[in-house]
Amino acid sequence: MNANENASLEIDPTTDHALRVAVERVVRPVHAEESRKLRMRGELFAHALEAYQDERARGRDPSAARDAAIARVGDPADLTAELQAGVPWSSRWGATVDRFIRRRPETPRWRYALCTAGSAMAGFAALFVLIGLLAIFEIGKPHPLWRPEVQRFLLFGALMIFMTGCLGSYFASLVRDTLAGASSSLAAAIGWAALGAVLIGSMGLLLWPIVGAPGVMWSPQFTFSWLTLSALAAIAMVAISQLDIRERRGLQDWLALEVD
């Protein structure tokens, strides 16, 4: 019997688990975007399963076939290094950003929100300082834009962005975790759309009194712009969420494995 052609050869749960752990031992340490790592997991697991079936076809019992299949895949440390060497820099960068913006399960939601918003604000502050320094370098004195009242305005704006970022990060992670197990994509999509619309809508309401011309708020032009931006944010959030949900559904089983 050629087990590789006999698709009815059952894989027992112990073998399935052992092969998954062996694959996860190889892939988990690889620093790359999760979508790329999910592909690696899928392929190596499919290969390990075929190797197991091949070993069973040679007459080995399930336990021996399992060990032989894992040995055939190769040394985990060596294979991790080979996989890592082939990850392009863009994927490594994506993994670094991803690790930064995703909340780990053990991190309290409030700490994640503060860190995310604080990092974003620090980035903006660094940008403003850099622009100011470049202006001094360019024209030999501080740019006229850096008047005290403008600096107060920028500080107030930065604080508003920080507060909105905190609330947004907090509720985004709450919605994300709540909807991760949603059986209905429609329910998840509605949840994300509502979050996007509320976030961008509230940012517009908070910031417009600061940056908008007096007396323009709630004019037809303002209302149209505000509704359009909120709708675009809702659509963008839905699109992002669908990709995220699809990825998380595939990942959860792998990340739940205990790998030494």
Added chain:
Amino acid sequence: MPKENVPLTGAQLRGHLETMALASLEEGEAHGFEVLRRLERAGCGALKLKEGSLYPALYRLEERGSVKARVEENPGGRRGPARRVYALTPKGRRQLQRGREDWATLVSVIGSIVGAPA
């Protein structure tokens, strides 16, 4: 003529794994396990690779555009996770040709030095 019953290991072959993978895909598209089976058949059983090492090689080839991959629709009755099937691209054929020329040069040069029969 190679010695009988002396397996060629991954360490000896690593530098040429990509060329071998491309050569195996010349027969037609295949998933990783089938590529390995083709390599073992062509090597008459003397080829002993750590099978997982094939996938980093395939990913490098894919990154370079030498092969393209698609997810295999589950053929009738097959269970298990979906597999990715790899196929040679025109760029891959050119890389394979260069790999063959490089190998022929290597064999010729090293053979002359060590006095091995051609």
